Amino acid sequence: xxxxxxxxxxxxxxxxxxxxxxxxxxxxxxxxxxxxxxxxxxxxxxxxxxxxxxxxxxxxxxxxxxxxxxxxxxxxxxxxxxxxxxxxxxxxxxxxxxxxxxxxxxxxxxxxxxxxxxxxxxxxxxxxxxxxxxxxxxxxxxxxxxxxxxxxxxxxxxxxxxxxxxxxxxxxxxxxxxxxxxxxxxxxxxxxxxxxxxxxxxxxxxxxxxxxxxxxxxxxxxxxxxxxxxxxxxxxxxxxxxxxxxxxxxxxxxxxxxxxxxxxxxxxxxxxxxxxxxxxxxxxxxx
Amino acid sequence: xxxxxxxxxxxxxxxxxxxxxxxxxxxxxxxxxxxxxxxxxxxxxxxxxxxxxxxxxxxxxxxxxxxxxxxxxxxxxxxxxxxxxxxxxxxxxxxxxxxxxxxxxxxxxxxxxxxxxxxxxxxxxxxxxxxxxxxxxxxxxxxxxxxxxxxxxxxxxxxxxxxxxxxxxxxxxxxxxxxxxxxxxxxxxxxxxxxxxxxxxxxxxxxxxxxxxxxxxxxxxxxxxxxxxxxxxxxxxxxxxxxxxxxxxxxxxxxxxxxxxxxxxxxxxxxxxxxxxxxxxxxxxxx
Numbered sequence: 001x002x003x004x005x006x007x008x009x010x011x012x013x014x015x016x017x018x019x020x021x022x023x024x025x026x027x028x029x030x031x032x033x034x035x036x037x038x039x040x041x042x043x044x045x046x047x048x049x050x051x052x053x054x055x056x057x058x059x060x061x062x063x064x065x066x067x068x069x070x071x072x073x074x075x076x077x078x079x080x081x082x083x084x085x086x087x088x089x090x091x092x093x094x095x096x097x098x099x100x101x102x103x104x105x106x107x108x109x110x111x112x113x114x115x116x117x118x119x120x121x122x123x124x125x126x127x128x129x130x131x132x133x134x135x136x137x138x139x140x141x142x143x144x145x146x147x148x149x150x151x152x153x154x155x156x157x158x159x160x161x162x163x164x165x166x167x168x169x170x171x172x173x174x175x176x177x178x179x180x181x182x183x184x185x186x187x188x189x190x191x192x193x194x195x196x197x198x199x200x201x202x203x204x205x206x207x208x209x210x211x212x213x214x215x216x217x218x219x220x221x222x223x224x225x226x227x228x229x230x231x232x233x234x235x236x237x238x239x240x241x242x243x244x245x246x247x248x249x250x251x252x253x254x255x256x257x258x259x260x261x262x263x264x265x266x267x268x269x270x271x272x273x274x275x276x277x278x279x280x281x282x283x284x285x286x287x
Numbered sequence: 288x289x290x291x292x293x294x295x296x297x298x299x300x301x302x303x304x305x306x307x308x309x310x311x312x313x314x315x316x317x318x319x320x321x322x323x324x325x326x327x328x329x330x331x332x333x334x335x336x337x338x339x340x341x342x343x344x345x346x347x348x349x350x351x352x353x354x355x356x357x358x359x360x361x362x363x364x365x366x367x368x369x370x371x372x373x374x375x376x377x378x379x380x381x382x383x384x385x386x387x388x389x390x391x392x393x394x395x396x397x398x399x400x401x402x403x404x405x406x407x408x409x410x411x412x413x414x415x416x417x418x419x420x421x422x423x424x425x426x427x428x429x430x431x432x433x434x435x436x437x438x439x440x441x442x443x444x445x446x447x448x449x450x451x452x453x454x455x456x457x458x459x460x461x462x463x464x465x466x467x468x469x470x471x472x473x474x475x476x477x478x479x480x481x482x483x484x485x486x487x488x489x490x491x492x493x494x495x496x497x498x499x500x501x502x503x504x505x506x507x508x509x510x511x512x513x514x515x516x517x518x519x520x521x522x523x524x525x526x527x528x529x530x531x532x533x534x535x536x537x538x539x540x541x542x543x544x545x546x547x548x549x550x551x552x553x554x555x556x557x558x559x560x561x562x563x564x565x566x567x568x569x570x571x572x573x574x
Contacts, residue, residue: 016313024317024338026303030310051311052493069492069525072564205356205520206339231518233492233525238356238518268562275555277359 002037005044007061017048019062022206025236029053029063035130040122047130053234055131057098059123064169065098067133069233073200074100074134075265076230076273077242081163081198082108083256083270084249088162089113092190094150094178096167097123099135105165106140107260114143115161121147151177154186161191166199171210179210184217184245194248197222203237204229204280211241212287218245219287227284228273230264241280289324292331294348304335306349309493312523316340316350322417327409334417340521342418344385346410351456352385354420356520360487361387361421362552363517363560364529368450368485369395370543370557371536375449376400379477381437381465383454384410386422392452393427394547401430402448408434438464441473448478453486458497466497471504471532481535484509490524491516491567498528499574505532506574514571515560517551528567 008031009016015031029050036047046058054067065073078101082088089112091105097118105114118124124145127135146153154164164187168178177183178199187197201214211227219225222245232240252274258267276284295318296303302318316337323334333345341354352360365388369375376399378392384405392401405411411432414422433440441451451474455465464470465486474484488501498514506512509532519527539561545554563571 022339026313026315028313028315030312052309203520231525233490233523235525236520238520238522238525263566264564266565266568268559269564272555272559272562275559277551277556278553279550281553 002039004034004037005061008034017050017058017061017063019236022236027236029056036126038122038126040120042120045120045122045126047126055133056234057123057127057131057134059169062170063234065100065131065134066234067131070098070100070134071262072230072264073232073240074098074104075262076228077101077165077167077198077200078104079260079262079265079270080228080242080252080273081165081196081244082111083252083258084244084246085162085194085196086249086253090161090163090192091115092117092154092157092161092164094154094164094166095169096165098127098131099124099138101165101167102143103134103136103138106138106142112142114140115146116143117146117148117150117153119147119149151183151186154183154190157190159189159192162195164191164195164197166197168200170202179214181217181220184221188221188245191247196244196246196249198242198244201227201241201243203235203239204241204283205239206237208283211243212283214243215284215287218243222246224248224250226274227276227280229276229280230273289326292348295321304337304345304348304350306523309523314523316343323413325409325413327407329407332407332409332413334413342420343521344410344414344418344421346456349457350521352387352418352421353521354418357385357387357421358549359517359551360519360527361385361391362549363515364388364452364454364485364487365391366547366549366552366557367515367529367539367560368452368483368531369398370539370545371531371533372449372481372483373536373540377448377450378402379404379441379444379448379451381441381451381453382406382456383452385414385418386411386425388452388454389430390421390423390425393425393429399429401427402433403430404433404435404437404440406434406436438470438473441470441477444477446476446479449482451478451482451484453484455487457489466501468504468507471508475508475532478534483531483533483536485529485531488514488528488530490522490526491528491570492526493524495570498530499570501530502571502574505530509533511535511537513561514563514567516563516567517560
């Protein structure tokens with residue numbers, strides 16, 4: 001095996017992954033096995049088997065998704081927009097190389113085509129092969145995998161999608177551009193005239209600067225902007241936010257008969273994810 | 288200063304607190320200053336000033352509450368039972384030495400007396416002096432601080448309280464007994480005939496064994512048992528659960544005019560905290 005990067009350490013014959021992306025907080029996971037490790041042109045791609053969180057996708061040393069809680073994020077970023085739009089037929093996912101969000105979107109019969117644009121082919125291949133708890137088998141013929149730069153892709157597509165899901169990693173490395181105004185502007189144009197977009201907008205507690213910037217970009221472009229929240233235990237800050245921009249529809253469909261097989265989302269969770277804590281209301285009012 | 292315990296380390300002149308209560312997960316906080324450190328007869332009591340989470344109460348090396356998110360837990364353990372009971376006059380808090388829960392209970396004018404029974408006087412003194420973001424000044428004359436063993440205290444009080452809040456630390460060390468059946472039995476007897484109790488019941492993701500045991504104890508004793516959840520970013524597992532046992536009332540008061548000054552709870556949060564994710568429903572159904 002190639003030389004291990006500095007974020008993996010061996011102590012008394014035990015491997016530990018230490019996330020130290022934040023200057024003042026370090027989280028260390030005890031690792032049972034390094035299942036996969038390759039360097040792509042963009043980043044270090046790893047699948048690790050951890051003791052407490054099962055298999056994890058780790059990019060440049062940062063945990064992206066785990067078997068124990070990855071479904072929470074993937075269900076929340078998918079089922080909310082798909083129950084906001086009354087008839088989503090064409091769906092675009094930017095990023096989402098673990099295939100978890102695509103898996104959720106395939107649960108909707110009315111969806112005719114799902115384009116997944118991921119810059120890093122290795123992420124998809126590793127997830128397919130070693131992280132099936134998240135990726136599923138994804139044999140659904142409606143899904144097209146496109147290995148391309150997400151920013152370039154949306155720039156060249158106009159008026160084509162009902163729903164666009166921006167499933168990015170943190171705003172460092174290859175995902176940095178996915179948090180900039182220009183990108184949202186292209187997304188707006190790539191959506192049909194009643195289209196909806198959603199993106200992850202980080203923790204309202206620890207990264208409010210990112211949330212604020214994202215919310216402002218979307219609010220500038222879309223007539224309807226909504227913030228919703230969930231909990232992702234393996235993300236620092238616990239709380240996680242998503243920002244939704246809509247050209248026409250302004251609320252979840254009323255009386256949805258929610259009948260999808262899920263592990264986190266249900267009808268209650270769907271309707272209540274827009275109930276925000278007081279401190280978030282206050283912070284949003286300042287924008 | 289006395290010798291530092293092993294969970295505090297100094298690297299390149301920087302202090303780090305490392306929580307390693309879990310075998311397979313370690314969380315390290317960069318510390319600006321060790322504000323207070325004493326050994327009580329029960330545990331190591333520390334107030335640390337951390338970079339990302341502000342001042343923190345740390346007992347035996349485990350973070351109990353922080354300036355940045357302590358209010359979430361304290362508001363959730365207090366406002367829910369106080370809006371479940373139509374006329375709470377006598378309130379007992381077991382544990383809660385950081386005084387945060389007591390602070391929330393004083394926001395209710397109809398409450399006549401709040402007994403706070405904390406085994407460790409040093410926790411209260413340190414919190415009062417160095418953690419006022421959580422403890423407030425607590426000058427309210429309705430609060431009586433009683434330094435006593437919580438289990439012994441409830442054993443000797445019958446039919447006296449409208450609401451009992453069990454604000455314990457983890458089920459190790461001095462708080463172990465607060466997770467046992469006998470304790471809940473005494474709590475039942477200490478409540479009036481329409482009384483309500485609530486306790487923290489750990490993370491449904493990482494400590495479901497504790498949640499299950501607590502829920503079973505309460506379900507055996509009380510005709511009405513309800514689970515509700517929140518997010519506490521600094522607790523491992525992110526999600527946090529509370530179990531409520533009630534002798535008579537079976538839901539939050541309808542049409543509450545929620546007018547308290549809070550940072551987390553509002554009317555939406557209050558009513559939606561009982562909306563549980565699918566995986567929690569499944570796990571509860573197995574009980």
